[in-house]
Amino acid sequence: MTERAIVLIGPMGAGKTSVGKRLAKELGLSFYDSDAAVVREHGPIDRLFAEHGEAHFRALERGAVRAGLAQGGVVSLGGGAVLDPETQRDLSAHRVVLLTVRPETVPSRIRRTRRPLLQDEDPVARWNALYEQRRETYERLADAAFDTSVGPLQDVVTAVASWVRGDTA
Template sequence: MTAASLVLIGPMGAGKTSIGRKVAKALGRPFYDSDTAVIRAHGPIPQIFAEHGEDVFRAWEREAVSAGLARGGVVSLGGGAVLDADTQTDLAGHRVALLTVEPRVVAARVSGTARPLLGDDDGLARWEAILKEREPVYRRLADRTFDTSHGPLQRVVEAIAQWVRDEEDV
């Protein structure tokens, strides 16, 4: 099994996919996104939730996460992937970066998107409730935290890439 050099975790809208792609490029490593893997194998996430339910989605997500961690490189996990006990155990062998974002910033990032857990009503309030529930898990699993709320995201990309390089030089 190849160890992933970096795993990105965090709430919906924190930028895990876009930042992950750029960090992978900066480090010259492959990029893997668990949500993209689920979509490729099973179809759009809202459709999976509607037709099969969250439990089936989480099982498929776990398979995707396991495959990504085995592959190595930079791995971006869906916001709820860390709730799985096996995933939590697996992350112990990897460098984990938590991406955070302020609610006022995430509101613009997730508005108009099809995110099943945010529902049709007050998506931001639902996002905040989900974050409150998951945040202790994120914090426990993370080796380092990076906020994506301010400034150009490229600055976050550079900080993460430098952290990985520094850790590998030790």
Template sequence: MTRSSTEAIVLVGPMGAGKTSIGRRVARELQLPFSDTDSLIVRDHGPIAQLFASHGEARFREIERGAVLEALAQGGVVALGGGAVLDADTRADLSAHHVVLLTVSPRIVRARIQGASRPLLADGDDPVARWESIMASRSALYADVADVTFDTSSGPLSHVVSDIVSWVRGVVEDHAGPGDENVRDALSEPSESK
């Protein structure tokens, strides 16, 4: 399938994998816009925990689908909420984009999710056990949509950012067709450090 120059670099993965923080840094390095579907939801509908409490997960997923469509239409670098891949239409839409799966080990995610307001982790006494259960139920979906996987469990996140940027530049160089010179040029030139 030939992809267009309007495709996005989409980060998927479980809660606590670093999609937002890494996505922002990748976007800065590539000099592309960044959007986060959870932030779009909060902007338009208020806190996610309140949405879950007031309207339930099914309504949240409907709202999330709208945020996914908006973010993908904007292009650039997009961080999807951990459960966005549950939607079959979203999974189908991702085939037109470059999808990066970020993973993280349960040992590391404990510190990242501790004290966070995450409605799906509120059930039960052990949020890490709940996280592992959610991850197990979604792992095949993540793998199905992903073009490449990077683990964020060890080392500085700057290494993951650099690896993703290198991968994106290589993919763009390999897939750029006639008329994509501007995109290829923008992504193949290293950005200046800020």
């Protein structure tokens, strides 16, 4: 069996990629981003949505998630990846960290976004709706949660690393 990964989940704009890269470096582990893997293999996500639809993207994403979990290390998942029932089952074998962000912090993080699900007249309202739809799933799957809304990003990385090492409860 593969070593248990440290999996970062949460809404768009929570900092999963930024925290994940730094966390992997701090822990001396590899880093894998499921969205980046899809882009590398299949092209830009916004184009995949436009040309093939969300269902096609989600199937590609599922394959990327499976590959990342098999690799181990620190794995960052796209915001909607946790909607897949197989992914939810797979996550039970790993350490899952939920990164949260307060709604009032979101506008500055999603400004000028190309994220397909936020291409709406009011991207912030759309983000809030998506987060509310997914919140229970995020919370149910997570072993620990850390907020990324304020303070230096390194503080979040340090807190997550301490949790991974068992330094904190």
